[in-house]
Amino acid sequence: MPPDARARRASFRKRLASGDLILAPGADSGMGASLVERAGHECVYMTGSGVANKLLGKADVGLLSLTEMAMMVRFLVQATRLPVIADADSGYGNAVNVMRTVEEYEAAGATGLHLEDQEVPKRCGSIAGKEVVPAEEMAGKIRAALNARGDENLVLIARTDARGPHGLDEAIRRGQLYAAAGADMIFPDALLSVEEYAAFARAVPGPKVFNMGGYARKRTTPKIPLGQVAELGYCLVLFPLASIRAGIRSELDFLVGLRERGTEFEVEHLRELEGHAVENWYEFTGISDIRALEDRYLPAASVAARYTNSAGHMPGED
Structure with a gap:
């Protein structure tokens, strides 16, 4: 519990x-x-x-x-x-x-x-x-x-x-x-x-x-x-079910747009997300919290090696 x-x-x-x-x-x-x-x-x-x-x-x-x-x-x-x-x-x-x-x-x-x-x-x-x-x-x-x-x-x-x-x-x-x-x-x-x-x-x-x-x-x-x-x-x-149905509506509408127009539709969608909390999805879902735990509990040298010269989203970035 x-x-x-x-x-x-x-x-x-x-x-x-x-x-x-x-x-x-x-x-x-x-x-x-x-x-x-x-x-x-x-x-x-x-x-x-x-x-x-x-x-x-x-x-x-x-x-x-x-x-x-x-x-x-x-x-x-x-x-x-x-x-x-x-x-x-x-x-x-x-x-x-x-x-x-x-x-x-x-x-x-x-x-x-x-x-x-x-x-x-x-x-x-x-x-x-x-x-x-x-x-x-x-x-x-x-x-x-x-x-x-x-x-x-x-x-x-x-x-x-x-x-x-x-x-x-x-x-x-x-x-x-x-x-x-x-x-x-x-x-x-x-x-x-x-x-x-x-x-x-x-x-x-x-x-x-x-x-x-x-x-x-x-x-x-x-x-x-x-x-x-x-x-x-x-x-x-x-x-x-109110917010759940609202979310499913948005998801279904997006999927239909993606089927019809492909990448161009997603790019337009990303523009609409600018400034919204979900724009940076990795930060929204807590990757910086994981990074903080790594810094706290894992050997410092191994954490540094993991992120040095590593491509991809860096936890904590906007």
Whole structure:
């Protein structure tokens, strides 16, 4: 576990206690997490959909395992100093499996994680066709998760996906049950209107999570101004795929231009990057940090020999 993981959790707990809204953009990799920090945000959300989409190139339908997801948690935590709230899907099994999931995510350094009440295999919460386990079974998963955590500041979030298959009243009932089971935060996913989010917040006690998701052409969940989200009674808002989709759009557009026009297109693109943080990609991705470590720990003579009369980008150059 990263040495500062406990400190991140304690700090995040204090931040939650303030009641002020926390914005957590989604990230699917260590680079993604570092970008969230570079942009000045205070929290990272490891999106399960984003990881599945980018790592596998497939839809988010429960194809990744606990081992793969815990590995990604570790990558994100090591790439940023920010708290990382991680998607733990349905816990990868029953209550017994959930206990290992919590242990692995905690060992990887997660600040918090959310578990959902979908049947296995799960699917992205904004997509139709979801099925949920009995509410009492999910309550048992929550109790098991609480017993499995070693650090009481690890934030355990219970998500209900019941709105799609069973309606708002059942989602509210489950939110109340999961809060009573001891979940630190309650996460109603894929509600359909501002009014539904307001009704849920009024009926369900404790801190709550708002998912600013929904990435189809037709909106399935409302896009609400952040001030209104806070007024409704939510204290953590997730933007799971927003920046990831923006990045994929830019990448795809670039690749089409490269296919059509070749080197000339890339040269034009490089002109557009002048003065941007990514213009010098090697420095952006930390080669100067590596050089500093070499100077600190490797024999000085060998480092000097490595770089003397060596062609290529010299770490530290603009």
